[in-house]
Amino acid sequence: MAALSGTSAIVVSLALDGRPATGGPDDEAIAEAYRRWRAGAPRAEVARALGNTLPRLTKQLRSGESVLEPRRLMGRDLRERFGWTTSAQSLYVRKGLLPTPDGVDGTSRWWWESTVDGWEQVAELHWCGRCRHAFISVVGLKEHRTRLHG
Template sequence: MRSVVVIAPVNHRVSPDHTCTAAVVALALDGWVDPGAASGPDAGAVVEAHRRWRAGARVREIAQILGVTPSSLRDQLRTGEMVLLPERVGSAGLCVQFGWTRSAQSLYRRKGVLPPPDGQDGRALWWWQETIDSWVEATELYWCPDCHHAFVAAAGAREHWTRVHG
């Protein structure tokens, strides 16, 4: 049986029909979760981990609070075995979300087109998903209808269309 542990704020909406009312929710993917099957961090550690996550703590600090190694926590986050909410979006995530290259994302960040990062974990910059969502709402983006890449200028979108799809 495989389960996913979600560490989320109280009353966080995890889907259109479900609201998380506890600090930790174990989601059974292949049946009911057996509460005695796995030992994990106590509730106090989970609440503290979430509080520190929301305050911008590094993954290394969260792992220490939860009593796991940083590499184990990173693996669990990468595979979806653990989810920490609210979601942080790194540079690679922005590239996927908007269809950008790493160099385009870096240029947009350096020129101030993107909002400043909400935090940094080691050398990696990150933004809260809500920061990116607010930026998208406030910014006129030009989307390619064929490949769904976002452009911050109409001229860039036209050049892309001509060069790639024209």
């Protein structure tokens, strides 16, 4: 890990409470996994580079034991962030209103967090103050207000 300290974005495998971090990937494997992650490789490939399996890596990412940075946002992350329903999101995708995904992992599109941050800055979203749902058009917000809060 020491070889990577100072990099702004790293692939980290944290030791569990009190357990020595032995048997984990070495610095070289971590650097390779990080290179692949940055290049947009699917998570399965990153897991392989770490000598890990995808189900185990997924579990470690969920528990916070492992962290892959910079973050990739999946559709559900966008729905959470902008308060969108699945159908609202599908509509935005069909209309081409969302930023172009940075990659596809299996069947899931994903975006670097910075892509979504940049998009949000220029998109001029209209937020419903009552339910924290972001609308791309002011008309959409008005219709929503009438329908749900009218």
